[in-house]
Amino acid sequence: MxxxxxxxxxxxxxxxxxxxxxxxxxxxxxxxxxxxxxxxxxxxxxxxxxxxxxxxxxxxxxxxxxxxxxxxxxxxxxxxxxxxxxxxxxxxGMQVPKSSPEEAKRYEEEKNLYTLIEDAAKWFEEQLRIPSGRIALDYAKRRNLSEETISRFRLGFAPNDAQALIKYNL
Ligand SMILES: [Zn+2]
Known part of the structure; x- marks a missing residue:
């Protein structure tokens, strides 16, 4: 490890x-x-x-x-x-450093958090692309945000349901 x-x-x-x-x-x-x-x-x-x-x-x-x-x-x-x-x-041509068990454990935890955040970011991005996110996408376009800008800055849409992301993760 x-x-x-x-x-x-x-x-x-x-x-x-x-x-x-x-x-x-x-x-x-x-x-x-x-x-x-x-x-x-x-x-x-x-x-x-x-x-x-x-x-x-x-x-x-x-x-x-x-x-x-x-x-x-x-x-x-x-x-x-x-x-x-x-x-x-x-x-x-680099040597991969070996780590202590504590470091390995902390690393796993951090990696899990990054994965979690990435999954959430992807989910919000998807919400912008499905029919229920249409209103937000139209709004972004009206504000002259290009497709390039939307994808580069990873804009997403948070539906009006505070539990939606949690439900998705279950
Ligand atoms: Zn591609």
Whole structure:
């Protein structure tokens, strides 16, 4: 069992160039200061998947997929967070630090919280796209928010039911 300090993860992200890691899986082409590719996470013919090496993030304007090099690897290789870090550390030539049981436990708890928050964020985003969220989506459009802005900032809609998210999670 291993856990990773923020410093270790920063070092890992710094050593790897996101466009190169993604370029191992899909064809990427330079577009100004960014790179473009056909999104590996949804079917498309014209590229709406952008990679920003300076920020270390990818973003798909088609399906909203978004993340860093670790997120990409988790999704692309269908791996857990620690597995993805192991793969990337090997790629970057870094030793994965071993951790104490306490650290491992804390790490698991944090990871569960992140997963929970991510699940909730996805749920709110979905609410904006279903018929009952139409009123909020129309409102966003009236305020001149583009699809790009809505997906980049991960806007969502909270229905008028305080229990809705909890019910969904049950
Ligand atoms: Zn996509």
């Amino acid at each position: 291993s856990t990773f300090t923020p410093a270790f993860l920063d070092e890992l992200r710094n050593r790897l160039t996101l466009s190169e890691v993604i370029g191992r899986r899909v064809k990427v082409t330079r577009a100004g200061r960014e790179f473009k590719a056909c999104c590996p996470f949804h079917k498309e013919k014209s590229p709406s998947f952008t990679i920003n090496d300076a920020k270390g993030f990818f973003h798909c304007f088609g399906c909203g997929a978004h993340g860093d090099v670790i997120g990409f690897t988790m999704r692309q290789e269908n791996r857990s967070f620690p597995e993805a870090v192991d793969i990337l550390a090997a790629m970057a």
